[in-house]
Amino acid sequence: xxxxxxxxxxxxxxxxxxxxxxxxxxxxxxxxxxxxxxxxxxxxxxxxxxxxxxxxxxxxxxxxxxxxxxxxxxxxxxxxxxxxxxxxxxxxxxxxxxxxxxxxxxxxxxxxxxxxxxxxxxxxxxxxxxxxxxxxxxxxxxxxxxxxxxxxxxxxxxxxxxxxxxxxxxxxxxxxxxxxxxxxxxxxxxxxxxxxxxxxxxxxxxxxxxxxxxxxxxxxxxxxxxxxxxxxxxxxxxxxxxxxxxxxxxxxxxxxxxxxxxxxxxxxxxxxxxxxxxxxxxxxxxxxxxxxxxxxxxxxxxxxxxxxxxxxxxxxxxxxxxxxxxxxxxxxxxxxxxxxxxxxxxxxxxxxxxxxxxxxxxxxxxxxxxxxxxxxxxxxxxxxxxxxxxxxxxxxxxxxxxxxx
Amino acid sequence: xxxxxxxxxxxxxxxxxxxxxxxxxxxxxxxxxxxxxxxxxxxxxxxxxxxxxxxxxxxxxxxxxxxxxxxxxxxxxxxxxxxxxxxxxxxxxxxxxxxxxxxxxxxxxxxxxxxxxxxxxxxxxxxxxxxxxxxxxxxxxxxxxxxxxxxxxxxxxxxxxxxxxxxxxxxxxxxxxxxxxxxxxxxxxxxxxxxxxxxxxxxxxxxxxxxxxxxxxxxxxxxxxxxxxxxxxxxxxxxxxxxxxxxxxxxxxxxxxxxxxxxxxxxxxxxxxxxxxxxxxxxxxxxxxxxxxxxxxxxxxxxxxxxxxxxxxxxxxxxxxxxxxxxxxxxxxxxxxxxxxxxxxxxxxxxxxxxxxxxxxxxxxxxxxxxxxxxxxxxxxxxxxxxxxxxxxxxxxxxxxxxxx
Numbered sequence: 118x119x120x121x122x123x124x125x126x127x128x129x130x131x132x133x134x135x136x137x138x139x140x141x142x143x144x145x146x147x148x149x150x151x152x153x154x155x156x157x158x159x160x161x162x163x164x165x166x167x168x169x170x171x172x173x174x175x176x177x178x179x180x181x182x183x184x185x186x187x188x189x190x191x192x193x194x195x196x197x198x199x200x201x202x203x204x205x206x207x208x209x210x211x212x213x214x215x216x217x218x219x220x221x222x223x224x225x226x227x228x229x230x231x232x233x234x235x236x237x238x239x240x241x242x243x244x245x246x247x248x249x250x251x252x253x254x255x256x257x258x259x260x261x262x263x264x265x266x267x268x269x270x271x272x273x274x275x276x277x278x279x280x281x282x283x284x285x286x287x288x289x290x291x292x293x294x295x296x297x298x299x300x301x302x303x304x305x306x307x308x309x310x311x312x313x314x315x316x317x318x319x320x321x322x323x324x325x326x327x328x329x330x331x332x333x334x335x336x337x338x339x340x341x342x343x344x345x346x347x348x349x350x351x352x353x354x355x356x357x358x359x360x361x362x363x364x365x366x367x368x369x370x371x372x373x374x375x376x377x378x379x380x381x382x383x384x385x386x387x388x389x390x391x392x393x394x395x396x397x398x399x400x401x402x403x404x405x406x407x408x409x410x411x412x413x414x415x416x417x418x419x420x421x422x423x424x425x426x427x428x429x430x431x432x433x434x435x436x437x438x439x440x441x442x443x444x445x446x447x448x449x450x451x452x453x454x455x456x457x458x459x460x461x462x463x464x465x466x467x468x469x470x471x472x473x474x475x476x477x478x479x480x481x482x483x484x485x486x487x488x489x490x491x492x493x494x495x496x497x498x499x500x501x502x503x504x505x506x507x508x509x510x511x512x513x514x515x516x517x518x519x520x521x522x
Numbered sequence: 523x524x525x526x527x528x529x530x531x532x533x534x535x536x537x538x539x540x541x542x543x544x545x546x547x548x549x550x551x552x553x554x555x556x557x558x559x560x561x562x563x564x565x566x567x568x569x570x571x572x573x574x575x576x577x578x579x580x581x582x583x584x585x586x587x588x589x590x591x592x593x594x595x596x597x598x599x600x601x602x603x604x605x606x607x608x609x610x611x612x613x614x615x616x617x618x619x620x621x622x623x624x625x626x627x628x629x630x631x632x633x634x635x636x637x638x639x640x641x642x643x644x645x646x647x648x649x650x651x652x653x654x655x656x657x658x659x660x661x662x663x664x665x666x667x668x669x670x671x672x673x674x675x676x677x678x679x680x681x682x683x684x685x686x687x688x689x690x691x692x693x694x695x696x697x698x699x700x701x702x703x704x705x706x707x708x709x710x711x712x713x714x715x716x717x718x719x720x721x722x723x724x725x726x727x728x729x730x731x732x733x734x735x736x737x738x739x740x741x742x743x744x745x746x747x748x749x750x751x752x753x754x755x756x757x758x759x760x761x762x763x764x765x766x767x768x769x770x771x772x773x774x775x776x777x778x779x780x781x782x783x784x785x786x787x788x789x790x791x792x793x794x795x796x797x798x799x800x801x802x803x804x805x806x807x808x809x810x811x812x813x814x815x816x817x818x819x820x821x822x823x824x825x826x827x828x829x830x831x832x833x834x835x836x837x838x839x840x841x842x843x844x845x846x847x848x849x850x851x852x853x854x855x856x857x858x859x860x861x862x863x864x865x866x867x868x869x870x871x872x873x874x875x876x877x878x879x880x881x882x883x884x885x886x887x888x889x890x891x892x893x894x895x896x897x898x899x900x901x902x903x904x905x906x907x908x909x910x911x912x913x914x915x916x917x918x919x920x921x922x923x924x925x926x927x
Contacts, residue, residue, distance in 0.1 A: 133698045134646060135629070135637035145768060148624055153715050154588030155616030155744075160576035162607040162745045167622050170740060171565035183559030196651040196688040198739040200606065202567040211560030217572050219553055224540070232540035241539060241822050246601040246855035246864050279739075283601040283854075283864075293538040310558050333738065334603040334684070335575060340567045363550060417646050449688075450651035459651050459688075 120437035121465040122419075122444040128463050131416045168193075172203055173271045183211025183310070186253065188275025191403045195420065197248065197450045197457040199278035201333045205354075206340050207253050207276065209375070210311035213360055217344040220308065222328070226365035229295035236344045239330060242285040247327075247350070248456040250424040252277040252396045254353035254380060258500035260507065261492060265519040270406035273519060274507060277401075277424070279457035281334065282348050284327030287364075291323060296366050304371035305347045308362040315356050315380075316370035316392065317349060325350050325455075328361065350455040351426035352394045353501070355380060383496035390495075396426035397504040398485050400433055400460070400477035411515030414468050420449070420461045425479035429453065432478040433460040439472035439508065439522040440487070446475070466511065472522055474508040488521055525842035526870040527824075527849040533868050536821045573598075577608055578676045588616025588715070591658065593680025596808045600825065602653065602855045602862040604683035606738045610759075611745050612658050612681065614780070615716035618765055622749040625713065627733070631770035634700035641749045644735060647690040652732075652755070653861040655829040657682040657801045659758035659785060663905035665912065666897060670924040675811035678924060679912060682806075682829070684862035686739065687753050689732030692769075696728060701771050709776035710752045713767040720761050720785075721775035721797065722754060730755050730860075733766065756831035756860040757799045758906075760785060788901035795900075801831035802909040803890050805838055805865070805882035816920030819873055825854070825866045830884035834858065837883040838865040844877035844913065844927045845892070851880070871916065877927055879913040893926055 123131065164170055172187035186207040189199050199205075206212075217236040225231035256276035259266045266273065291303075296319065303322045306314040317326065329348040330337065337343040342359030349356045355375065370376070370392065382390045400423035405411060419437075423430045430452045434443040449459040460475070476485040486494075491505030510520040528536065569575055577592035591612040594604050604610075611617075622641040630636035661681035664671045671678065696708075701724065708727045711719040722731065734753040735742065742748040747764030754761045760780065775781070775797065787795045805828035810816060824842075828835045835857045839848040854864040865880070881890040891899075896910030915925040 128648070128694075129698065133635075133637055134643045135627075135639040135695075135698070137628075137636050137638045145628060146624075146626065148620070148713065150618035150620050150765075151713055151715055151717065154586075155613070155618040155714060157582060157588060157616055158577075158580045158590050158592040158611050158613065159745075160580055160592070162609065162611075162743045164740065165622070165744050165748045166619070168741050168748070172563075172567075175563045175565055177562060181559075183562060185563050187563040187565070193741070194739045195649060195736040196686045196739045198603065198686045200738055200740050203740070204567065206563050206567075208560070208563065211562055213555035213560040214571070215553070215555050217570070219551075221551065222540075223542075223550060230538075231542050232538055233542050234540040237817070238539045241820070243533070243823050243852070243866060243868060244600060244825070244854060281601045281603045289533075290540075293534065293540070308553065308556055309560060310556055312556065331600040333605055334599045334601045335569070335605050335608070336573050336598075338567045339561070339570050340564075343570045343573070360555075412642070415646070418648050420649070447648070449649060461648060463648060 119442055119444050120469060120471050122435060122437050123463050123465055131465050134415060170203065173269065173275055184209050186276065188271050189278045190271040191275050192270040192406045197279045197459050198333065199280060201338050201341065204278040204280060204341060205253060205276045207354060209313050210309050212339045213309045215308060215344060215360060220344050222345055222361055224290055224294045224364045226367055227297045227300040228366050229297065232290065232294050239285060239345060242289060244283050244285055245327065246281060246283045248453050249282050249350045250277060250279050250455065250457045251354050251357060254501040257503045260505065261500050261503050265521050267518050269408050270401060270403045273407065274401045280332050282327060282329050283331035284329035284348055287326040287328055288323045290328065299368045300366045302367045302370045304365045304367055305358040305361060306363045307358045308360040313358060313375050314371055314373040315358055315376055317356060351396060353396055356394060382499050382501055385496055393502060397502060398425035398427065398477050398479045398483040399504040400475040400485055401507045402473055402475050402509060405473065405511060405517045406509055407517055407519045409517045411466055414466055416463050416465050418461050419464045419473060421475050422457045423460055423477035424457050425483060427483055428479045428481045430458040430477055431480045433475055435462050435475050437464060437471045437473055440474060468513060470513055471511045472508050472520060473511060474506045474522065476506065524847055524849050525874065525876050527840060527842050528868050528870055536870050539820060575608065578674065578680055589614050591681065593676050594683045595676040596680050597675040597811045602684045602864050603738060604685060606743050606746065609683040609685060609746060610658060610681045612759060614718050615714050617744045618714045620713060620749060620765060625749050627750055627766055629695055629699045629769045631772055632702045632705040633771050634702065637695065637699050644690060644750060647694060649688050649690055650732065651686060651688045653858050654687050654755045655682060655684050655860065655862045656759050656762060659906040662908045665910065666905050666908050670926050672923050674813050675806060675808045678812065679806045685737050687732060687734050688736035689734035689753055692731040692733055693728045695733065704773045705771045707772045707775045709770045709772055710763040710766060711768045712763045713765040718760065718763060718780050719776055719778040720763055720781055722761060756801060758801055761799060787904050787906055790901055798907060802907060803830035803832065803882050803884045803888040804909040805880040805890055806912045807878055807880050807914060810878065810916060810922045811914055812922055812924045814922045816871055819871055821868050821870050823866050824869045824878060826880050827862045828865055828882035829862050830888060831860065832888055833884045833886045835863040835882055836885045838880055840867050840880050842869060842876045842878055845879060873918060875918055876916045877913050877925060878916060879911045879927065881911060
C-alpha cells in the first residue's frame with residue numbers, strides 16, 4: 118500500500134546490501150593508496166578529485182550585465198548546511214569587489230542620531246549565530262511552466278541553501294540611532310552597481326533581522342555580500358540585501374524599483390500583493406531525484422530538505438505512488454525555526470514504477486500545497502513563491518525524472 | 523570590579539562607535555564598485571581578496587613522511603561552524619587519494635555475518651545529521667610548556683573545529699552483522715599507509731557513533747577521511763578513524779601501536795590511563811587573542827568557543843583581571859551536546875592593563891580547571907588532553923599576548 122516505503126524497524130527484513138558469502142574472515146584488498154605516504158598538510162583543503170561539486174544553472178539573465186543566478190547542487194549534498202562556495206547566487210549587477218576598509222554602513226532617516234560604521238566598527242558589536250535557510254522568491258519557478266522540465270533537483274529547486282549566519286541584531290544599531298515615533302519601515306540599499314533597495318517593516322527589522330558578517334564560520338564571501346549584508350530570516354532572498362551600505366528609517370516603504378517592477382505578485386483577481394516577503398512551507402526530495410538512475414533493485418534511502426518561512430518543520434510525509442498514500446518520514450536533523458530540516462525514509466524498489474514526492478507541515482499549521490493549489494494562489498503570470506509539490510517519476514529501468522501529479 | 527566587562531543593558535551607556543557629528547542626512551560615498559557591473563556568477567564561490575584565511579601551523583612532524591598537522595585559524599572565525607577546508611588536520615602518513623569506487627568497508631570479527639560495503643552501498647543507508655566538535659588530543663599542548671608561546675589563538679588552540687557531520691549510525695551496520703555474545707570492543711582501521719587503528723568500547727560504538735559520509739553538507743574532503751570515516755562524538759580526534767576500511771568486533775581492545783606508543787596518558791603516580799577517549803570541558807577566547815592589537819580605546823566584544831566531550835555547555839564565565847573576578851558571558855549560539863558553543867560579552871577597554879580568560883561549565887557538573895590543576899592531572903611528560911585556561915594579556919598599547927595566570 119506504500120509502494121515500497123518502509124519503517125526502519127522493517128529495514129533488516131529487506132536484507133543487507135553488504136552481505137559477503139561465507140563467514141570466514143574476509144580478505145582485505147591492498148589498494149595503491151595504502152602502500153606509501155599520501156599528500157602532505159596544506160593551508161586549505163579541497164574536494165576529492167573523484168567528486169564533482171559545482172553550482173548549477175550558472176547563467177546570465179537577459180536583464181542586463183551581471184544579472185543572473187546560480188543554484189546549489191542539492192542532489193549532491195546531505196545534511197542541512199550548504200558550503201558557502203555552493204550557496205545559490207542571485208545578482209542584479211554582478212559581484213562588487215569591495216575594499217572593507219573603505220566600505221561604510223550608514224543608518225539614517227527617521228532617527229534621533231544618524232550613525233556610520235566602518236567594517237572594523239561592526240566587528241566590535243555583539244553578534245548572534247543561527248542556522249537559517251535562504252530562498253530566492255524565484256526558486257522552483259520552472260515547475261510553474263506548462264511542461265515538466267527534465268532537470269536535476271538543484272537545477273529545478275537549488276535557489277535555496279542553508280547556512281549558519283552570524284551577525285549583529287539590527288535592533289542594537291537601531292536602538293543606538295534612536296528611531297523616531299513615526300518610523301514604520303526601514304529601506305536597505307546595497308553597494309552594488311544595481312543599488313538594489315528593499316523595504317522591511319520596522320516591526321520585523323526589530324525582531325530577528327541581522328546585519329550579517331559571517332556565514333558558516335568565515336567572513337561572508339563576496340557573492341554573499343562581503344563585507345556585510347542584511348539577513349531577514351524566512352523571507353525572500355533579495356530582501357537580505359547584500360553589500361549593505363545604507364539603512365534609512367522611514368514612515369512609509371520605499372516603493373523602490375526593485376519592489377515594484379519585480380517582487381510584487383499579481384493575484385488571480387487582478388489585485389497585486391506587495392511585500393509578500395515571507396517564504397512558504399516547502400519540501401523537495403533531493404535523492405533519488407531528476408536525472409539520477411537507480412543501478413539495481415533494493416532498498417534506497419529517500420532523502421530531502423524541508424523548510425518554512427513561518428516557523429519550524431513539524432512533519433514531512435513522503436508518497437511513492439504520486440500522492441495517493443503518504444507515510445511520515447523521519448527527521449534526520451533537528452528541526453529548527455526558519456532553517457533547513459533534513460528528512461528521510463527507506464524505500465524498497467523492486468522494479469515497480471513509482472512517483473516519489475514529499476509534503477511538509479510546519480508548527481503554524483501550514484501544509485505544503487499541491488502544484489495545482491500553489492499555482493492557483495497567484496495570476497498565471499507570476500513565477501515567484503512557488504511552493505507546490507516536487508514529484509519524481511522512477512521508471513522501470515530506474516531512471517528518475519521530473520513529473521507533475 | 524569587572525575591569526571593563528559590561529552587561530548588554532549597559533552597552534548603550536558606553537556610547538556608540540558609529541556616531542556622526544550633526545544630524546543632517548549624511549553624504550554617501552560613491553565607491554568604484556558602485557559604478558559598473560561586478561563579477562559574474564560562477565560554479566564555485568571564493569573568499570574576498572581582502573580576506574586571508576588559511577590553516578595555521580601547517581607542518582610535518584619528525585615522526586615520518588606525511589605525519590603532521592595543521593590548525594583552524596580560530597581568531598578569524600565566528601559562529602560555530604568551521605569551513606571544511608579550514609578544519610584542522612592530523613595525519614600519520616599523509617592524505618591518501620582514494621578512488622571511492624574501489625574502496626570497501628568491511629565489518630567482521632565477532633559477528634554472525636561479515637559484511638562488506640562499497641561507497642555506493644553506504645550511500646543507500648539511513649543517515650543522521652548533527653553538529654559536533656572534533657578536537658585532537660594534542661590540542662593546546664603548547665600551553666603545557668614552561669614558557670607561554672607568543673602565538674595566535676589558532677596556532678595555540680586550533681586543533682579543534684566544529685562541523686555538521688552526516689553519516690550512518692554504526693549500530694545499523696552492527697545490527698546487520700549481528701555481534702556475538704562475547705563482543706565488547708570494535709577495532710577500526712584506516713586505509714592510509716599508516717593503517718591507523720584504534721579501539722572503541724562496543725557500548726559507545728552502539729550509542730552515537732557514525733560512519734560519516736558528509737561534512738558541512740558535502741562529501742568528506744580527503745583530508746577529513748573521504749570517502750568514509752568513523753566519527754566518535756566528544757572523543758579525541760584520532761579515534762574518529764579516517765579513510766575507514768575495517769571494523770573488527772572483538773572481545774578485547776586491539777592494544778594497537780597507535781593506542782600504546784601514543785594516546786596512552788601517564789599519570790602522576792606512574793600508572794598509565796589507556797583509552798582516555800573523552801575530551802574535557804574547555805573554552806578559548808578567540809577575540810581579542812594572541813598577536814592582535816586593539817586599535818583604540820572603546821568597547822570590544824570578547825568572543826570565544828566552548829565545548830565538552832561529556833555533554834552540553836551550561837555556562838561560560840569571563841574574567842578581565844586574570845581570574846580574580848568573573849562575569850557570566852552570553853551564549854551567542856544555541857548550546858548543543860558535544861558541539862562548539864559560541865560565547866561573548868562586551869568589554870570596555872580604556873587603556874587599563876588586563877588579562878582576559880574564560881572558563882566553561884557543562885551540564886554534567888564539569889568545570890574547566892586552572893592551568894595548574896589541568897597540568898596536575900597527568901605526568902609532566904604528557905602533552906595530551908590539556909584543558910586548562912587560555913589567558914590573554916592586553917598591554918597598555920593594546921597588544922594581546924599569551925600569558926599564564
